[in-house]
Amino acid sequence: MTDGHMQRCALYCFNKCGSDDLPDGGSGHFAETVRAMKKSKPEIMAECLTSDFQGDLEAVSILANSGLDIFAHNIETVNASREIYEQSLSVLKHAKLSKEGMITKTSIMFGLGETHDELKEAMTHLHVHVQCMFEH
Known part of the structure; x- marks a missing residue:
């Protein structure tokens, strides 16, 4: 990405498809990219949409x-499996x-x-761990 491209945008969003073949789930690659972007233009905002990294909080x-x-x-x-749901909440909290x-x-x-009870429970959990939520 050139400096010219970076001057035209204030927020960069990266979407992570599965990288479960990498030991860290790809977090290192994303971290390097974010650091390089911030070094070039510190005022930009960077967002990453990630997997749950298979629960790897590191x-x-x-x-x-x-x-x-x-x-x-x-x-x-x-109503995903309770294990997957809890893992996702854990990732957001961490x-x-x-x-x-x-910002999560x-x-x-x-x-x-x-x-209705499942919806109420999810909203309660997400209210604690997340600042922005989108509904589909």
Whole structure:
């Protein structure tokens, strides 16, 4: 990315497809990219939409402490397996606690057979761990 490209944009969002073949789930690559961008233009904002790094909280920390401004991980659905749901919440919580001022963000899909109580529970959990939420 050239400096000319970076001058025209204030927020850069990276989406992470699965990189589960990498030991750190790709967090190191994203962290290096964010650091390079911030070195070139410190005032830009950087957002990464990530996987759950298979629950590897060290990978979350590496990315969160790279200069990243917004850590995004999608919950997807409230009635996913409890283990996957809890892991996603853990990743979002860890990102938020890893860096002061970190903005956390998620998306969630509704209308897939969830109960009213499941929705209320999810909103309560997400309110604690996430500043931005999008509903689909």
